[in-house]
Amino acid sequence: MENMIEIQGLQKNFGKFQVLKNVTFTVGKGEVVGFIGLNGAGKSTTIRVLLGMLKKSGGSATIFGEDVWRDDMKIHPRVAYVPGDVYLWPNLTGGEIIYLLLRLNN
Numbered sequence: 001m002e003n004m005i006e007i008q009g010l011q012k013n014f015g016k017f018q019v020l021k022n023v024t025f026t027v028g029k030g031e032v033v034g035f036i037g038l039n040g041a042g043k044s045t046t047i048r049v050l051l052g053m054l055k056k057s058g059g060s061a062t063i064f065g066e067d068v069w070r071d072d073m074k075i076h077p078r079v080a081y082v083p084g085d086v087y088l089w090p091n092l093t094g095g096e097i098i099y100l101l102l103r104l105n106n
């Protein structure tokens with residue numbers, strides 16, 4: 001099966017705090033995967049590394065065979081991400097934030 005996501009020995013440290021310790025898994029073409037774990041296990045950190053938002057400390061991670069950090073411009077047009085833990089501007093209402101984001105397009 002062709003792999004869409006390949007993660008090998010992925011590591012992420014925040015200072016001396018090691019959050020990801022040798023995370024290794026693959027997701028094949030057409031596979032539907034649930035990524036579960038305890039609070040603080042490192043799920044969001046893994047996803048942020050995959051999206052090129054955080055730079056890994058070690059190991060490798062590819063999507064469509066492209067490096068998630070170096071080749072993020074090739075990957076991003078082909079992926080979607082719906083975050084559950086998003087922090088925008090706490091002083092704005094939901095409607096104001098939508099209005100602001102729409103204005104960015106003009």
Ligand SMILES: Nc1ncnc2c1ncn2[C@@H]1O[C@H](COP(=O)(O)OP(=O)(O)OP(=O)(O)O)[C@@H](O)[C@H]1O
Binds near residue numbers: 014017019043
């Ligand atoms: N920017 C950061 N700086 C320092 N530590 C961080 C940072 N982001 C996350 N952490 C720590 O890394 C660990 C993993 O966090 P992460 O958010 O990836 O876990 P999670 O599996 O998504 O948890 P949850 O189920 O609560 O969403 C936690 O101990 C968290 O406090």
Ligand SMILES: [Mg+2]
Binds near residue numbers: 043045085
């Ligand atoms: Mg999380």
